Amino acid sequence: xxxxxxxxxSAGHEEHSHGGLGKYIAVFAALCFLTTMSFFTYSEAWPxxxxxxxxxxxxxxxxxxxxxxxxxxxxxVWWEANWKYVLTIPAAMMALFLVIMxxxxxxxxxxxxxxxxxxxMARPADLLLLKEAGTAGPAAEAH
Amino acid sequence: MSSPxxxxxxxxxxxxxxxxxxxxxxxxxxxxxxxxxxxxxxxLFLSTxxxxxxxxxxxxxxxxxxxxxxxxxxxxxxxxxIGAFNTFVLICSSVTVVLALEAAKSNKTGLAKIWMVATFVxxxxxxxxxxxxxxxxxxxxxxxxxPHSRIYERPDLYYGSAVRARLGESAIIERLKEIDExxxxxxxxxxxxxxxxLQQIRTMLGDPNQQAFEMAVVADQIAPLPAEGAGxxxxxxxxxxxxxxPELQLPIVIPGGNMWASTYFLLTGFHAVHVVVGLIVxxxxxxxxxxxxxxxxIENAGxxxxxxxxxxxxxxxxxxxx
Numbered sequence: 400x401x402x403x404x405x406x407x408x409s410a411g412h413e414e415h416s417h418g419g420l421g422k423y424i425a426v427f428a429a430l431c432f433l434t435t436m437s438f439f440t441y442s443e444a445w446p447x448x449x450x451x452x453x454x455x456x457x458x459x460x461x462x463x464x465x466x467x468x469x470x471x472x473x474x475x476v477w478w479e480a481n482w483k484y485v486l487t488i489p490a491a492m493m494a495l496f497l498v499i500m501x502x503x504x505x506x507x508x509x510x511x512x513x514x515x516x517x518x519x520m521a522r523p524a525d526l527l528l529l530k531e532a533g534t535a536g537p538a539a540e541a542h
Numbered sequence: 543m544s545s546p547x548x549x550x551x552x553x554x555x556x557x558x559x560x561x562x563x564x565x566x567x568x569x570x571x572x573x574x575x576x577x578x579x580x581x582x583x584x585x586l587f588l589s590t591x592x593x594x595x596x597x598x599x600x601x602x603x604x605x606x607x608x609x610x611x612x613x614x615x616x617x618x619x620x621x622x623x624i625g626a627f628n629t630f631v632l633i634c635s636s637v638t639v640v641l642a643l644e645a646a647k648s649n650k651t652g653l654a655k656i657w658m659v660a661t662f663v664x665x666x667x668x669x670x671x672x673x674x675x676x677x678x679x680x681x682x683x684x685x686x687x688x689p690h691s692r693i694y695e696r697p698d699l700y701y702g703s704a705v706r707a708r709l710g711e712s713a714i715i716e717r718l719k720e721i722d723e724x725x726x727x728x729x730x731x732x733x734x735x736x737x738x739x740l741q742q743i744r745t746m747l748g749d750p751n752q753q754a755f756e757m758a759v760v761a762d763q764i765a766p767l768p769a770e771g772a773g774x775x776x777x778x779x780x781x782x783x784x785x786x787x788p789e790l791q792l793p794i795v796i797p798g799g800n801m802w803a804s805t806y807f808l809l810t811g812f813h814a815v816h817v818v819v820g821l822i823v824x825x826x827x828x829x830x831x832x833x834x835x836x837x838x839x840i841e842n843a844g845x846x847x848x849x850x851x852x853x854x855x856x857x858x859x860x861x862x863x864x
Contacts, residue, residue, distance in 0.1 A: 423640055430633045434626060437859055441622075458859040465855045473636050474848045475841075482575045486585060490592065497600065505604050 426472045430465055437461045584842040588849050591816075595853050598812065602805045602860065611798040615862065617767050618802055619678045625862040628671050632851045635664035639824075639844045646832040646840050654832035654840070661847070662824045665817055672814055679803075682765070682784065683794050686807035692791060693799040697761040704793040705760060706747040714790060718744075721787065736786030739763040743783075761795035806861060813853055820847050 439445060440454040447453040471477040476487075512520070575582060606612060615622060642657035679685070683692035694701040708714060721737055729737065743760050746752055766780040784792055796802070823843045830836050 420641070420644075423637055427633065427637045431630065434629050434633070437863060438622070438626070440863070455864060458863055462856050462859050466852050469636060469848055469852055469855065473640050473851075474845055480576045482577065486589070490589070494596075497596070501600070501603065506607050508608075 422472065426468050429468055433461050433465045433468075578838055580838055580842050581845070584845050588845065591849060591853075595812075595856075598809055599856065599860065602809060605801055605805055606864065609798055609801055613796050613798050613802050614767075614769075617796055618684060618799060618806075619682055620806075620862060621675070621678075622862045624671060624675055625858050628668055629854060629858050631664050631668045631671070632854050635661045635668070636848050636851045638664060639840075639847050642832065643837060643840050643844050647834055647837045649833050651831050651833050655828065658824060658828055658832060658840075662821060662828070665821045665824070665847075669814060669817055669821075672810065676807075679806075681788060683791060684796075684799065684803050686803055686811075688800065691800065691803055692793045693803060694761075694793055694795050695797055695800060697757040697795045699757070701793060701795055702747060702757045702760060705743070705764070708790075708792055709744060709747065717787075717789060730786075732781050733786045736781075736783045740783055740787075758795075764792045765794035765796075767796065809857055809861060813850070813857060816850050816853070820850050823847075 437458050440457060445454070470487075476483050573579075577585075638657045638660040642654045642661060645651075645654035645657055685691035694704065709718070718740070721740070724737075726734060740763075743763055746755055746760060763783055765782045765784050768780045783790065784794060820843075823846065827836075827840060827843055830839070832840060
């Protein structure tokens, strides 16, 4: 692996060792803390027990924070030159796009129903039979 | 921070020779980006890996949130604390590989080797815990692929006939005879209760004069699915026939279980393969002197390892906590 830029890599940056032990330990402590935080949704103090989506969003936010810490400090991206934006900004755009696409189309697809879908959607078989027999109760009207 | 990407790095060896060559075209190698080829390639490779895992994770999310029903963690013997411990192990290994790199750059080759060995050991520990988790699934009949996987989605006629077929196998008939003949003192309380259930099930499934019954009763005797998980993994889950006599390996009912097993084993399996590759890379690196000359190699191996940790950071909440 001999290439011209190798000496550039090890001696080219401002400090000899970027992070220093202290910074790495601080990031490690933050990561451990965040990992325990992801269990916070299981505790008694979590206020949004009836809305699991809040819990999921919280866990994803925790994961993204942990990921950012690993990428910035352990993978040294904090100290890299501007090429890192070429890498990260399109990736972040794709990630955001994916989430924006998936949540309404997949995550919420059972919440809202167009009239056409409502007309053609399947009904429980026994309700159909009851309706034919003319003895369907108020439950049939709700569908 | 260095200046825009296309300028020549100020400390690359040729900078001081540049001014001496005014009347003479002296072509120099200019890297397109201020990073080494190896690092550039590693980042490009990591972006393909991101695409790989994004595809798998995306399909997991679609399947999980599109599923009519999904098993609770204690139904499939999934333990969140073990997953959290694995996360902690991988985070520690990320720290040790970074410390190995720093030691190598400071020419502390002995220390670098120690940190590298620590990373290797922690990676191996992760795999060991994963193997223990897989064993917990396998021992309860949860495999990625049917028919090895004994999971049925509903306690219907197909499930009933599968249980009856299993009870009719010659090896199982022998074992059932042995169980019936064991004196009550040699069995634990759980096994005695299971033996009674087993006899009831055999009557229900085999007796031609049996009255109509709910197949769910059979499923509940073999592998009960309590609403609340009592205690931790292994210690507190409800016990059925498959727990008292695991060698019988009767089919079980876990609604949503097959989809769960497919996605779980696929995601964690591919991640484990990546961990193994990382460990092979570290094993090879341990053969070198870990000094400043090899710091580039260590950095790139470290980049790959951090990526493996990154994937786990996302896998852990999605698989264990959602």
